[in-house]
Amino acid sequence: MTDRIFNFAAGPAVLPEPVLAEAQRDLMALPGVGMSVLEISHRSKTFEEILLGCEADIRKLAAIPASYRVLFLQGGASLQFSMVPMNLLPAGGSADYIVTGSWSQKAVKEAQRVGAVHVAASTEAENFSRIPTQAELELDPRAAYVHFTTNNTIFGTQWQREPEVGAAPLVGDASSDIFSRPIDVQRYGLIYAGAQKNLGPSGVTLVILREDLLARSPKNLPTMLDYNTHAKEKSLYNTPPVFGIYIMRLTMKWLLAQGGLAAIAERNAEKAKVLYDAIDGSGGFYRPHAKPGSRSNMNVNFRLPSEELEKGFLAAAKTARFDGLKGHRSVGGIRASIYNAFPKAGVEALVSFMKDFHQKNG
Numbered sequence: 208m209t210d211r212i213f214n215f216a217a218g219p220a221v222l223p224e225p226v227l228a229e230a231q232r233d234l235m236a237l238p239g240v241g242m243s244v245l246e247i248s249h250r251s252k253t254f255e256e257i258l259l260g261c262e263a264d265i266r267k268l269a270a271i272p273a274s275y276r277v278l279f280l281q282g283g284a285s286l287q288f289s290m291v292p293m294n295l296l297p298a299g300g301s302a303d304y305i306v307t308g309s310w311s312q313k314a315v316k317e318a319q320r321v322g323a324v325h326v327a328a329s330t331e332a333e334n335f336s337r338i339p340t341q342a343e344l345e346l347d348p349r350a351a352y353v354h355f356t357t358n359n360t361i362f363g364t365q366w367q368r369e370p371e372v373g374a375a376p377l378v379g380d381a382s383s384d385i386f387s388r389p390i391d392v393q394r395y396g397l398i399y400a401g402a403q404k405n406l407g408p409s410g411v412t413l414v415i416l417r418e419d420l421l422a423r424s425p426k427n428l429p430t431m432l433d434y435n436t437h438a439k440e441k442s443l444y445n446t447p448p449v450f451g452i453y454i455m456r457l458t459m460k461w462l463l464a465q466g467g468l469a470a471i472a473e474r475n476a477e478k479a480k481v482l483y484d485a486i487d488g489s490g491g492f493y494r495p496h497a498k499p500g501s502r503s504n505m506n507v508n509f510r511l512p513s514e515e516l517e518k519g520f521l522a523a524a525k526t527a528r529f530d531g532l533k534g535h536r537s538v539g540g541i542r543a544s545i546y547n548a549f550p551k552a553g554v555e556a557l558v559s560f561m562k563d564f565h566q567k568n569g
């Protein structure tokens with residue numbers, strides 16, 4: 208492990224070392240099977256155990272009621288931008304979208320191809336530096352559902368609790384903070400997340416869907432875009448992303464061994480606090496993008512006094528063996544992504560680097 212560096216990438220992102228070690232060890236042959244997970248039938252007993260084990264751990268971690276289906280799909284979170292309205296937005300209906308960043312905007316754009324969208328709130332005028340308050344939400348009482356992005360990967364803001372949306376099913380894009388803290392699944396009609404931040408590698412998308420919503424899908428949907436297909440066939444209608452599900456299975460086992468979602472949430476909050484304290488304590492040298500009360504525990508964005516200094520910071524960070532710290536171009540500056548598997552030692556190393564850089568350049 209000596210040549211691993213601190214990986215602050217926004218996704219695909221750092222995975223737990225025990226997961227990588229087990230996958231590496233068993234890549235030639237799964238114990239007792241003599242073949243790797245990459246080479247066996249997705250309909251074999253071995254893979255069935257991996258898939259069912261993964262689902263069982265996901266259900267255990269988030270206490271998912273039996274009335275919800277757990278699906279392993281492909282096409283990334285981006286395909287869910289389309290599948291959600293195709294399945295849940297009836298002809299003539301309208302859906303509410305709360306816009307808190309670029310991913311929410313992309314979700315809106317896809318939904319508009321399917322039907323009517325009502326933007327219930329947007330913080331774009333403030334460059335998405337905060338989450339709207341409950342009072343700011345202009346919800347349509349007849350909305351087919353309300354869509355929001357639980358954590359805004361690019362802008363480093365996070366909902367501290369779900370919005371109150373009344374009777375409409377709540378749909379959450381939880382791609383960048385799923386299972387980073389306890390989640391009350393019963394508050395949702397549907398939750399989706401690309402795996403490549405907190406769950407595993409890219410290529411598999413987790414969808415948690417309340418069963419009664421399956422009845423909404425129009426009958427003429429393409430088979431692969433209909434949630435009913437995947438619910439009925441238990442994610443085995445066609446060949447699933449077997450390697451992604453295998454790594455997710457190991458990651459869920461790791462997460463349970465960490466003590467589950469409450470325990471990981473505590474550690475995530477500690478890690479983020481170390482970083483925000485360093486930013487807040489820098490006398491304005493480091494300037495946070497997210498407003499207090501909207502700060503993300505997953506993606507921490509900040510600026511330096513000039514773009515020159517930001518360039519210098521990134522170059523020096525590279526030499527210090529930190530990777531993935533360049534902010535998204537729409538915000539600029541620095542973004543440190545510190546998902547579940549990111550070690551506290553890495554955050555402490557970054558903070559000590561930041562203090563040193565400030566001293567030399569302040």
Ligand code: PMP
Nearest residue numbers: 283284285310360380382383401
């Ligand atoms: N939503 C959010 C919040 C994201 O962070 C991302 C990707 N970073 C996406 C959606 C898109 O995910 P994918 O690349 O899996 O389509």
